[in-house]
Amino acid sequence: MIKAGIIGGTGYTGGELLRLLAIHPEVEVTAVSSRKEKGKKIHEIHPYLRGFYDTEFVEPKIEIFSECDVVFTAVPHGEAMRYVPDLYESGIRVIDLSADYRLSKERYEEVYGKKHEAYIGAVYGLTELHRKEIGRARLVANPGCYPTGAILAAAPLAELEIVERVVFDSKSGISGAGAAPTEFTHYPNLHEAIVPYKITAHRHYHEMEQELKKFQEDIRISFTPQVFPGSRGILTNAHVFLRGELDEGELRKIYGEFYRDCYFIRFQEGVRLSYVRGSNFVDISIHRGDDRAVIISAIDNLVKGASGQAVQNMNLMFGLDEMTGLDFPPLFP
Amino acid sequence: MIKAGIIGGTGYTGGELLRLLAIHPEVEVTAVSSRKEKGKKIHEIHPYLRGFYDTEFVEPKIEIFSECDVVFTAVPHGEAMRYVPDLYESGIRVIDLSADYRLSKERYEEVYGKKHEAYIGAVYGLTELHRKEIGRARLVANPGCYPTGAILAAAPLAELEIVERVVFDSKSGISGAGAAPTEFTHYPNLHEAIVPYKITAHRHYHEMEQELKKFQEDIRISFTPQVFPGSRGILTNAHVFLRGELDEGELRKIYGEFYRDCYFIRFQEGVRLSYVRGSNFVDISIHRGDDRAVIISAIDNLVKGASGQAVQNMNLMFGLDEMTGLDFPPLFP
Amino acid sequence: MIKAGIIGGTGYTGGELLRLLAIHPEVEVTAVSSRKEKGKKIHEIHPYLRGFYDTEFVEPKIEIFSECDVVFTAVPHGEAMRYVPDLYESGIRVIDLSADYRLSKERYEEVYGKKHEAYIGAVYGLTELHRKEIGRARLVANPGCYPTGAILAAAPLAELEIVERVVFDSKSGISGAGAAPTEFTHYPNLHEAIVPYKITAHRHYHEMEQELKKFQEDIRISFTPQVFPGSRGILTNAHVFLRGELDEGELRKIYGEFYRDCYFIRFQEGVRLSYVRGSNFVDISIHRGDDRAVIISAIDNLVKGASGQAVQNMNLMFGLDEMTGLDFPPLFP
């Protein structure tokens, strides 16, 4: 059994790790920390998990995690860097769900507006693109939720260097905003509304640029995020203006080949967020218009967009099949 | 491996059986029927299940199911009785998710307004109440969704014969109305609304009466169902007017003892439908006022209220632990 | 033109007063206060009102309101009592939307757990029951949202003193919880959920008891509130156990006569919250079962349950037709 620890277990990504690891056949969760809730039982904070864990939240002290084979850091950006280096140095494998290790040091400092005091090179954990490096990695930077859906929608075309321009228009469930109540998550503010935010300047843009430019240096990317009245899921419309002529059949072939052997990539005629809910799947549909191609991806933001992909990455890091513990169907309706 | 068949695989309960059996370690689904969709792949009707089944819907002919160890009938009431007797006679265990075998013949004919041409005595499959009989049963009548939540909320007090009167006010997600579009399921008709229906005359009342009167002959029961703007879940407020004086602590003790060793019964301080979503759990909270006790139960109507309980019953019928394949956490948020 | 002031203009009831008074043909809003937001334009806090008011929030000082003919106090309970006496004494008519003047001094102190330092006798502003007294009143205590829906559902039967017992099971939109984000209003906590709270001990119970006991001294009342995933509306199921035999037709006649000439009471075959949304109507449906009658009422909690009824009361206090400025249709779908 892999001994896993979670630093930051009270948020939605922490809770989702607990949900997923509870049914993982090769993992035992040995420590879950929370500075604020330490001493409380896990089900006091996550009542839906009642019966699955009998443990209490502990202090996020490195000693407590020293027996772990792997630690997930599920804390806000800027905070993960306090824990990652010590864990890393003590030989524990680390999967960081924050933004702290996703970008180069320079880019991080520019985008997040703060010095990075504890930078370590990490593998960007978009599993389908970096499977091999992840298998060898000791530190994986788990991708942002929006970049996961967006990059996977455009990568096969970027690889061919045929993207003139791509506009990602993404709609997220509100769970992406976290477990703490704010104006943004206040029910009457989201009810009967779609709320765009950081309309031309969301930080996740830089992950998209970093990854897609690896394929095609001159790609031009635009991105606008918004929340919709729902809890889970990110639907991304990738409006792709292409160089050259490709019909819908050719596009499907390109995607089919690019994602061959990717268990979690499914092609659907019409995607729906509810068809991936609760699962690690990425559903993709492909549409060709006269003016552009539209590639639509649907993920569960808390699973493939966060904790599920983290488990998928963990599986690879420990030599397991990537689908271990994640091969269950979505929850519909 | 248990070979399972499903008669009526295109509706929500059929789909939910497919979801649950896909991850059941002891079951292999060998035949799924649909008169209307026969010849289509399962994922053409249930796109969220893409990748889990490669089979096609078949005709609902008994021959096709003759190799099955168990057959789930997930068709409307009045239709199940066409299949159940033949299956039963050929020695296949049957779990009927329709209403056809839940009541006595007389009561059925009165309540459902039609002759029952193919009556067989069945065990009422409310697992926590009839575990032993279910284990020996060859035909289990799986309970209605409302009765599951309501009966479990009141049974411990009825057993003590201390219920003066109970009013069940239940709120269901709209998936209970089925997969076919109607005025009732039309989005704008449910949006920003709670819709009571069959306000004093829902057929599920008779299951509640049948089961609770086994405990307490003179119990008085009232029931009003309604749908709320959500997909899954039934929340039942049982307003219980009690004989005698019992404080909240005593009530908790009564419930705790009655449901001792019931894996799927959980006591919560505050229940929420989202805490049981997708799971077979029944969450219960207990509140004592000056005037009455309020017992609140929360279930997922498609799981404990239908297909999950059917699998739980199947487990018992085949000598498995009742939680086999069902011991995963709910999906929150 | 009636000069109206609002003390506490930033919350949902304040905003709703502004919405309603913007189209009232006989009213001019001359002052709107907010301690926290003073100096800001009204549309900075209520962007949907952009274009309707050019004024700024002012300090809640009595001097500023001295030219008003009427002042609405839309502040939390405990706070209204700071303003009401001074306004009252200076001869301004006052409609208090808080709970400070709804109950007797003794009952208030017991229920709200604090001394009432500034008690004045007020008319309880449930318009349909106290029309005449409201017309002569100088201080109207506007009813709570739950009591409005509940009392109106039961009053015609209580007047006949034929209620054995009534159980009010009420479902409210979350706007009733106010404009400030909390755990309770956090979107993922309400999504796909019905959340009961203060299950046997909500303060609004005491308004129901006070008003219904005026009709029938020995009435027995039970009440449980809950929120549903929607913004506006309160649906109340009044489960009424009756003395004597009355069929549905007789019940309809009783209600029709009791509410004769009540413009805002409408009888529907099936009520829906969306049929009253945004309006001052109270839709009522009447159902007779073998065991009990169920009277269902639907109101918009922010209109008939708060600001609309306040305007209706204001109309009467100033000799206007009670429907003035309120005679517009609901917003459906």
Next chain:
Amino acid sequence: MIKAGIIGGTGYTGGELLRLLAIHPEVEVTAVSSRKEKGKKIHEIHPYLRGFYDTEFVEPKIEIFSECDVVFTAVPHGEAMRYVPDLYESGIRVIDLSADYRLSKERYEEVYGKKHEAYIGAVYGLTELHRKEIGRARLVANPGCYPTGAILAAAPLAELEIVERVVFDSKSGISGAGAAPTEFTHYPNLHEAIVPYKITAHRHYHEMEQELKKFQEDIRISFTPQVFPGSRGILTNAHVFLRGELDEGELRKIYGEFYRDCYFIRFQEGVRLSYVRGSNFVDISIHRGDDRAVIISAIDNLVKGASGQAVQNMNLMFGLDEMTGLDFPPLFP
């Protein structure tokens, strides 16, 4: 008083016309037709309008409408053309809410795939762009819901001929799909989902092209519609790639001047569908990124996107102020 008739009064646009005309100070509705529901009272089909109309649905015969000053045709495309010519020839002013007169005859036949047997030149009723012609028109083709939001978002930049390319990504409430239940409007299919449809080929595209090319011949337009889990509203993100350099301040100035004196255009820092709900307003926000401008428009699809704009146009056709009967605030929250 203007005598108004409605042909097709049972759908959502018909119902919305009835809601709006009930409070219009200069209009009396004298005839409302429905082939299917003739003889029924209006409130039997639209219970929320109970109390506002005492009339019955009539046959859609021209004779019955001969006394009308204006007739709104609120029937599906292909059907309006059966009524419009006769009404037009008998001198009645006509506002057609279907698609039958929005495009040129040639374009219509190509896009809608059918012969147009009864073509008449009409004024395209996007009020803010064609106010003068509407004032003189005898037949107004009321715009589609998506084109209203999209064209108004891009027109000021198209007028300057500085649009390189615009991508409209629009999200609509499901009421746009009409009052008849379908797979598309089935609650569980929309719940927790965003559903793109006609992803590169929606017919409304042609209205956008027709109107924007009047300003800028070489504009390149892309459009993708989708429905979100809500009843009303269309939010359109116009991703505009511009020729030349314009900062956010300059953009705001351009829009401010273009829409000077337009009562129903409001500029907001952040738009929300809930800020325009139930009203005829078009809320617009303007955002400048390094790569593009994003102009976001929010309308209520049934008001400014259909029946409200129809009334606005009627006002102009009869020499009234365009805001008559429409100058009420939106419904929030």
